Amino acid sequence: MKNFAALFTALDQTTKTSLKVAAMAEYFRTASDADKLWCVALFSGRRPKRVITTKLLREWAAQKAGLPLWLFEECYPIVGDLAETINLFLPPAEEHKERSLSNWIKELKHLSTLDEEGRKSGILAAWNTLHRTERFLFIKLLTGGFRIGVSQKLMTRALAQATGQDEAVLTHKLMGNWTPDTTTWVDLIETDDPAADLSRPYPFYLAHGVENLDQLGPTSDWFIDRKWDGIRGQFILRQGEHHLWSRGEDLMTDRFPELAKLRDFLPDGTVIDGEILAFQDEKPMSFNALQKRIGRKTVPKKLLAQTPVILMAYDLLEIDGKDIRHETLEKRRNLLANILKNSPIEAPLRLSSEVIGTTWDDFAKERARSRDLHAEGLMLKRRDSPYRAGRRKGDWWKWKIDPLTVDAVMIYAQAGSGRRANLFTDFTFAVKNGNDLVPFTKAYSGLTDEEFRKITTWVKRNTLQRFGPVRSVSAEHVFEIAFEGIQASPRHKSGIALRFPRMLRWRHDKPMDEINTLDDLKDMLRTYG
Amino acid sequence: MSNLLTFTPEGIYCAAGDFHIDPWLPVPLALITHGHADHSRLGMGAYMATTSAAPVMRHRLGEIKMDTVAYGDVTSINGVDVSFHPAGHVPGSAQIRVAHKGDVWVASGDYKTVDDGLSEPFEPVRCNAFITESTFGLPVFNWTPQDILADQINDWWARNAADGVFSLLSCYALGKAQRLLRAVDPSIAPILTHAAIENTNRIMRGQGIALPDTTLVTPDLDLKAHKGALVLATPSALNSTWARRFKPASSAFASGWMALRGVRRRRAADRGFIMSDHADWNGLNDAIKHTGAERIFVTHGYTSVFSRWLSEQGYDAKVVQTQFDDDAGEDGA
Ligand SMILES: [Zn+2]
Ligand SMILES: [Zn+2]
DSSP: OHHHHHHHHHHHTOOOHHHHHHHHHHHHHHSOHHHHHHHHHHHTTOOOOOOSOHHHHHHHHHHHHTOOHHHHHHHHHHHOOHHHHHHHHSOOOSSOOOOOHHHHHHHHHHHHTSOHHHHHHHHHHHHTTSOHHHHHHHHHHHTTOOOOSOOHHHHHHHHHHHHOOOHHHHHHHHOSSOOTTTOOHIIIIIOOOTTSOTTOOOOOEEEEEOOOGGGGOOGGGEEEEEEESSEEEEEEEETTEEEEEETTSOBOGGGOGGGGGGGGTSOSSEEEEEEEEEEETTEEOOHHHHHTTTTOSSOOHHHHHHSOEEEEEEEEEEETTEEOTTSOHHHHHHHHHHHHTTOOTTSSEEEOOBOOOSSHHHHHHHHHTGGGGTEEEEEEEETTOOOOSEEEEEEEEEEEOOOEEEEEEEEEEEEOOGGGTTSEEEEEEEEEETTEEEEEEEEOOSSOHHHHHHHHHHHHHSEEEEETTEEEEOSOOEEEEEESEEEEOTTSTTSEEEESOEEEEEOTTSOGGGSOBHHHHHHHHHHHO | OOOSEEEETTEEEETTTTEEESOSSOOSEEEOSOOSTTTSOSOOSEEEEETTTHHHHHHHHOSOOEEEEOTTOOEEETTEEEEEEEOSSSTTOEEEEEEETTEEEEEOOSOOSSOOSSSOOOOOOOOSEEEEEETTOSTTOOOOOHHHHHHHHHHHHHHHHHTTOEEEEEOOTTTHHHHHHHHSOTTSSOEEEOHHHHHHHHHHHHTTOOOOOOEEOOTTOOGGGGTTOEEEEOHHHHTSGGGGGSOSEEEEEESGGGGSHHHHHHTTOSEEEOOOSSOOHHHHHHHHHHHTOSEEEEEEESHHHHHHHHHHTTOEEEEOOOGGGTTOSOSOO
16 A cells, blocks of 8 residues: 555645656556556546445544544544544554555455454554555545546546557546456556457547637538537447447446337447437427436336437447547538438437528527527537547537526535635525525535635624534625526425536625525526426 | 633733733733734733743834743732743743732643744643643644654755755744744755745844854845755745746645645645644643643634533633634744
């Protein structure tokens, strides 16, 4: 664990990307295959299952430290991270035994087979043999919450440096639902075997928000279609088997069983980039309808009938088993249209049609219709662009509609965690309803660090009441809250719930009595819900 | 139970002696524990402080009427015996002992129990009632020993120096900066200072405290000739245009708050050294035990948690609200 702890420390001790990549590359050059594989797994979000409840861990940490549990609970919100709190709370280890990262993970798996007493003695023994940073990482693994401030992209770059392989090839290799239990370092990274995993998706090409329309040149250079408001997905049909991947690299095949029908309509060796949409009467339903399907691993018949989904096809990445991502968008779209033209109406598949226009003004008008069509805006794609990997500027842009906004007053504040411990960053906002204030949403992003510091100082001095970590504050500061969608929610006092709420602006200029009302929100619900 | 010291809107007050300790509003006579801005304020009729705390106070407060005393000397004020005892926080810092008719109270000001190699080391003082700070009064705060800290800082500086990189280290001007100067290895490379720190250095050298050579950063200083230097800056200077002249640079903070990863990351500095001029959890508990006091008044920090903890240990502990909790900016944390 020593060299993994050293890697973690090196990553933690610098804000410079180049140094982070160098530290990882060094690890990938020197660590054992088993450790490297686990490192790649951890850094790509493949965490071992949680071995023990955090409730028991807290109790054991307090016992081991000889301190009351309430004192632990007081420390936790201040430290902001459970594993770190436990680590700081515990006395230093009395002895040291070096065991590798993969060896410790093996130990975790062994512990998970034991009864509670066995787990406890195993964990206390581990706590007593690990140095500070090692112990912190061990507790992170224990709680199943291992997350590190390094993107998968940077890790892949380091892997490329260490192995001499192409970054895009490695990105491809790392996709899919492998775990260190189902593969080895040699099979995953070193072996070149494209047929090894037929389910393997291509990395998604992601667009940035458009910065300046004037610099895009003539509209005729651009293929423009709608940015549908569903779930981006990659549909793969190879050797009679189909797979559906989300952008977050989740396999969603079983969640949308109706798409299995596509096996009858599409030729083998086809990969389509598209959007999963709830769809009825030849129209997309609102995202709220689709939301009922998200997160359900098995779908009841009734729901399947109420909210059927389709794949709205944007792009074709593979045809007849051949990767065609290097071809121009125009060519790929023609091939896609050709495949789809014979598919019958009952096939849960549609072609995302081109939005037609001549001037950017024409497209601005089309964009303005987005919300009525349940779309999020327009996608601008250069006609001669290849299908790239990851988020890149230049060839593809998204031109989203402006978010919905309301002006609301802050009434509760809570300290953040991790990087934002000791700062108040999580706020609850209210709108007016007659003379009352009705809380309707929380938001915790959108302000600058400087603004968070200011509001933190203000919260400290204007706290009315404390409820554990939450403080009620005097209703004074008005914020413009932006959000992407609104839906009815009987669980909330206000009767509504927002999608992606965030603070757009701190409205120093706006007095408290000019904020929006609950009736305004209900109007929005009627219009956009 | 008698209350020799009470807590008033002006600050800690001794009615029998008619004086205040570290007051934040103007009063006729103020006994000052140490020169940090949240304890030593302008506008008092007269001041009393230790001989070694006085020069910095005079520099910061200007023309003031001040009596100075040596550690341990007893002065009688209106029949109340007062004396100053080392608090180990910064040079000249004191716990103030107040005794009257057999009742003994001690106001700790800020303190730390480990020897920092700069300040007069902390001395426990027996008393009936102890007013303690609690800046780091949680068991998650356990300081790194000074020699290991010095190694960490020297190692960071030496690596940067070898790469021709400036080591930009942020610290409080009074106490922390000089403690760092005495802990680092001046043979690694030159040491540069921000004016707020250099002013304090000059005063301390003047009172006989040995510090390594430092160079004040001025607009015409040849930075190329000082590549790899250690640059001591105040926290506010580190985020200003002042700091941008040092390129390339690695940045660091030296503070007890660096014990928390979240705080360290929020500062967006490359390194965080866990160096505090306040007592850690064990330091606070040991110090309180050694006073022998039954009554404990907890100020300045995690007051409610720490006083609940002390109550469970059998002390008669109470929270005292102070204005120190405001972000006065400087307390040597
Ligand atoms: Zn202080
Ligand atoms: Zn202080």
